Amino acid sequence: MSEIDSDDLLKHILGELSKLCGFQVEQESSLLKTGLLDSIGLMELILSVQQKYTVTVEISDLKMEEFDTPKLMTIYFRSHIN
Numbered sequence: 274m275s276e277i278d279s280d281d282l283l284k285h286i287l288g289e290l291s292k293l294c295g296f297q298v299e300q301e302s303s304l305l306k307t308g309l310l311d312s313i314g315l316m317e318l319i320l321s322v323q324q325k326y327t328v329t330v331e332i333s334d335l336k337m338e339e340f341d342t343p344k345l346m347t348i349y350f351r352s353h354i355n
Contacts, residue, residue, distance in 0.1 A: 286343045287300065293317060306341055315340060
């Protein structure tokens, strides 16, 4: 199992979210509950992370509460390293 650097992963997520949302996002920003990120944006983010890192995400296993903030996303992706 390869190791993903949490800081690098968080920076990647924040960068992608800034592009998707149109402004800088903080690591504790609530994205889904507030509607700042929709399901299409979330899928784009997941694909971006999957392309850069060896992470597998089963869409059927997604729990939205695990993706509400960039920090929670980082924890989720780190736990799904191939």
